[in-house]
Amino acid sequence: MQLKETDLELIASVLKGNTAVYTELVKRHQRFVFTLALRFAKNREDAEEIAQDCFVKAYRALGTFKQGSKFTTWLYTITYTTAMTFLRKKRLQTDSLDNDENTIQLENQISDYNANGIEKTSAHVFLYQAIGQLSPDDATIITLFYKGEQSLEEIAQTLNMEASTIKVKLHRARTRLKEKLQHLLKDEVKELI
Amino acid sequence: MKTIEEEIWAYIDDACTPAERLEIEAKIASDPEYHSVHAELMQVHQMISGQELDEPSMSFTRNVMEQVKLEIPPVALQTKVDNRIIYSIAAFFVLSILAVFVYAIANSNLTMSQFKLPAMNLDLALSPETTSFSIKAFLFVDLALALVYFDSFLRKKLSSK
Numbered sequence: 001m002q003l004k005e006t007d008l009e010l011i012a013s014v015l016k017g018n019t020a021v022y023t024e025l026v027k028r029h030q031r032f033v034f035t036l037a038l039r040f041a042k043n044r045e046d047a048e049e050i051a052q053d054c055f056v057k058a059y060r061a062l063g064t065f066k067q068g069s070k071f072t073t074w075l076y077t078i079t080y081t082t083a084m085t086f087l088r089k090k091r092l093q094t095d096s097l098d099n100d101e102n103t104i105q106l107e108n109q110i111s112d113y114n115a116n117g118i119e120k121t122s123a124h125v126f127l128y129q130a131i132g133q134l135s136p137d138d139a140t141i142i143t144l145f146y147k148g149e150q151s152l153e154e155i156a157q158t159l160n161m162e163a164s165t166i167k168v169k170l171h172r173a174r175t176r177l178k179e180k181l182q183h184l185l186k187d188e189v190k191e192l193i
Numbered sequence: 194m195k196t197i198e199e200e201i202w203a204y205i206d207d208a209c210t211p212a213e214r215l216e217i218e219a220k221i222a223s224d225p226e227y228h229s230v231h232a233e234l235m236q237v238h239q240m241i242s243g244q245e246l247d248e249p250s251m252s253f254t255r256n257v258m259e260q261v262k263l264e265i266p267p268v269a270l271q272t273k274v275d276n277r278i279i280y281s282i283a284a285f286f287v288l289s290i291l292a293v294f295v296y297a298i299a300n301s302n303l304t305m306s307q308f309k310l311p312a313m314n315l316d317l318a319l320s321p322e323t324t325s326f327s328i329k330a331f332l333f334v335d336l337a338l339a340l341v342y343f344d345s346f347l348r349k350k351l352s353s354k
Contacts, residue, residue, distance in 0.1 A: 015269045022261060026254050031246040048249055055257045062267035127244055146241050152345055171202060178237045 014062060026055050029072065031162035032148060033079050037137040040083035042132065050086050054115045076148060076158045080140065087136065130180035138173035145170055197230050204231075205238050 005013075005024070011020045030051065037050035058078050065074055131139050137159070144150045146159065152170070156163040195203075203209040204217040220227040 015267060017266060019261070023254060023258055026257050030249055030253055030257075034249040034253070035247045044250075047247075048253060051249060052253070052257050052260065056260045056264065059261050060264055060269060063269050071209050124244070127240055131244075142241060147244065147246060171199060174202065174234075174237065174241075175198065177241070178233070181237065183241070 011062060011065060011067075011071065014059075022059060024158060025071075029075060030055075033075065035147070036076065036079045036140060037083055038141060039131070039143060040087050040136045045188060046086065046090070050083050051079070052080050057082060070154065072148065073150065073154045073157055076144065076150070077160075080158055083136070126181055126184045129184055130177050133180050134173060134176055138167065138176060140152075141170050142173050142177065197227060201227070201231050201234050205234060265305065 007025065007028070007119050010025050014025075033054055034047055034051045037047040037054070038044070041047040041050055054075070061078075065071070068130055091127075131142065134142070140159070143154060144155045145152075150158065152163045152166050155170075156166045159166065161169075200209075200213075200217055201221075204214060204221075207214075209217065218225075221231045222228070
């Protein structure tokens with residue numbers, strides 16, 4: 001049985017000239033980078049553009065990557081800065097998902113999960129709506145903490161903030177998310193009645 | 194002062210000491226308020242933990258690799274310095290200094306009987322204007338280097354905190 005190569009081994013291979021190996025790195029991290037990009041862009045087309053841009057930027061700068069550090073933290077830093085630059089350029093409204101365009105995009109995302117059963121899809125609908133209503137920073141911190149396997153210190157490094165600030169922000173983000181979920185669930189109950 | 198929510202989140206994230214953990218556990222078991230907040234936050238926690246990552250389009254990897262092919266292949270910027278090169282440079286300078294020193298001694302009129310310092314010809318025949326300018330330039334470069342060094346020292350100290 002062949003052992004799976006680590007990120008650092010793949011990077012070393014790319015730097016030695018075996019550039020085709022970069023495909024494996026892209027495949028391995030594309031879902032998370034895309035999800036992070038989606039927290040900023042709010043639509044799939046823009047998120048794909050950001051995510052692709054990230055991987056190309058990472059490839060260009062691969063020679064400067066410090067072998068002792070974690071590749072994902074470095075990659076997420078690139079994703080965060082690229083997404084922030086994108087936001088500034090597009091001047092997106094980030095604090096509300098009440099407009100029609102965003103609702104359509106959310107429905108598109110949720111439809112991907114229909115095959116997994118009604119109950120699961122319903123939970124995803126509310127979670128996606130609630131996360132979508134958070135600011136990009138709050139949504140990013142929650143995503144990095146829960147799905148990115150990142151410690152508070154690593155998130156702080158990615159977002160260029162202090163670990164203590166991230167701790168406070170994470171607490172506030174979860175509180176806001178809980179409130180949004182409660183609000184959405186309350187509306188759902190009203191609709192059922 | 195921590196709020197109940199902060200305490201419970203620390204408990205859920207396993208970010209508290211064993212003593213604090215036991216204390217919170219006891220409160221959850223005995224205090225109805227703690228119990229309800231814990232149940233509420235656990236629900237949110239499980240919901241977030243269960244979220245799935247989004248999948249980009251099927252052509253995503255191919256699109257990235259097509260763009261990557263147009264780029265110059267990356268190379269490691271951190272090259273390993275061979276110690277032999279460093280030692281060779283050091284040996285060259287040490288030998289040069291020794292050679293100049295031996296030459297100066299050999300051309301001096303050193304006499305051991307009178308215990309006088311050798312009279313070395315160190316007159317470089319520089320004009321006073323040139324000397325003054327050289328000293329000022331030398332001091333200026335020294336000052337600039339000292340400031341650069343001091344700045345990097347402060348930066349390192351700041352980043353290590």
